[in-house]
Amino acid sequence: MQSPSQLNSVSQTHHPDQLGKYEIVSVLGKGATSTVYLANDPFKHRQVAIKLFDPELLSNQGFKRRLHQIFHNEASLVGQLHHPHILAVYDAVTNHKNSYLVMEYIAGGTLETYCCIDNLMPIEQVIEVIFKATRALDYAFHHGVIHRDVKPANILLTRMGDVKISDFGSALWADADETQLIAGGSPAYMSPEQIRQDPLSQQTDIYAPRCGDV
Incomplete structure (x- = not known):
């Protein structure tokens, strides 16, 4: 993930205001394959971290298999591992537009x-x-x-x-x-x-x- 100073270089990049029911608050970090956002869950009344996979890479045959494997691995954790020292994965969403994971937010x-x-x-x-x-x-x-x-x-x-x-x-x-x-x-x-x-x-x-x- 990039540091806050590095994130300034992508501050002009368009970021979604909302993903599904989740209201985007800010960018927490950006990596080679995904961007992590701080978001609000309006139904659970809690803040969450959302890892949004780069849609362009998901459509790129050179990266597609690897990214789908990463997404599948983390999505498989939804409701599976409950431990105080493992970051909780609340939800996994994939549709014709986006693939993203909703996770516990750690400040x-x-x-x-x-x-x-x-x-x-x-x-x-x-x-x-x-x-x-x-x-x-x-x-x-x-x-x-x-x-x-x-x-x-x-x-x-x-x-x-x-x-x-x-x-x-x-x-x-x-x-x-x-x-x-x-x-x-x-x-x-x-x-x-x-x-x-x-x-x-x-x-x-x-x-x-x-x-x-x-």
């Missing part, structure tokens, strides 16, 4: 903020983050899900210091045919078995925290 940042040598997290907090993150990943694994892309940018921190694992777009489901899935993960945080394209296990997701990369 805070990501663990990536603390990856700079001059802004390191206290060791006591590091231990707490790793403990909560691994509990969430263990829960997901026992529900048939391997995240495959655990990295600082996908670990959200609330303003109260709590932890939320996000972005299951590269996730592997236990009943999926691995030969049919597109490789997922970020190279800097991939486990050896991911790099070798060997069968994955619960240890795949704890590789980065265990090695201290997260």
